[in-house]
Amino acid sequence: MTGERAQLGWAAATPLDYLTSHGAKADAIRPLTIGTVAISLAVIGIVALLLIVGLRRARTAPAPGSRLEVMRDEGGLSWLWIGVGLSSLVLLFSIVWTVAVLAEIASPSEKPALTVEITARQWWWQVRYLNDDPSRIFATANEIHIPVGRPVRFKLVGGDVIHSFWVPGLGGKTDLIPGQTNETWLEAREPGTYRGQCTEYCGLEHARMGLLVIAEPPAQFEAWRAHQLRSAAPASGEGAFAMRCGACHAVRGTTAAGMLGPDLSHFAQRRTLAAATLPNDGSHLESWLDDPQAIKPGNLMQKPELTGQERATIVAYLESLT
Secondary structure: OHHHHHHHHHHHOOOOOOOOOOOHHHHHHHHHHHHHHHHHHHHHHHHHHHHHHHHHHHOOOOOHHHHHHHHHHHOOOOHHHHHHHHHHHHHHHHHHHHHHHHHHOOOOOOOOOOEEEEEEEOOEEEEEEOOOOHHHOEEEEOEEEEEOOOOEEEEEEEOOOOEEEEOOOOOOOEEEOOOOEEEEEEOOOOOEEEEEEEOOOOOOOHHHOEEEEEEEOHHHHHHHHHHHOOOOOOOOOHHHHHHHHOOOOEOOOOOOEOOOOOOOOOHHHOOEEOOOOEEOOHHHHHHHHHOHHHHOOOOOOOOOOOOHHHHHHHHHHHHOOO
């Protein structure tokens, strides 16, 4: 229960605010979101009001057959058809508005600064920074760094089941479907950390499949990217990590080259563990290595059979991967 409370606390500290926009794409979507919410609330209110009025009148109203005859004799417009007409106009307006916004955000106003491939898996995000030069391609997980003021293209791939990529402060939702590559783009207007989430139910840990987008000034982003391309420096505990974890995880520049789990190169720079489930610090990392199933049941990482000394060695090694 302690682990669960920690997860909920971390989630509560980073709400998904879809009514505040921080980029060009989100700026276009925000008025539509607020408008459709307002229309929906108005419709609910009107329907509820009419229902209450109808229920009150039903107590004294004549039989349905005689009432219909009165309406027919009066020759007036039926309130039913007035409601249908108004509803149709509102729906038509909403459709036209939605299509106009979709056309506006279909592509950015300038060429994207870079292309990032996102592969969604149960229940984490594989992030690959693509480049025409293969030596400049690298992978990370669950955190996406982007330059401020520059649009970034995302290629979205479903790694197992259907997922959905959503960073509400920067843009709308796009599905990731197995066997199909979808594309979207995001742009951040100012530096900051923006919370994202899978929004297509994808299994037991769907609610714990979060991500972070870190928007940085261009120079700072380029420094981060150059650092990510470097191999890990030799450190104590590398052998233990490669032997116990290297079949599933990779660390650039070492013999650990697994592909089943997230790439852990420069792991210590990441802010979270287990796809934004926990903060990345020594105590939470040790708890995760002790029993990942207790924290995130159903994930592919089974409880490692580690001695206390092995766990401490691996934690120290991972914390050295800056």
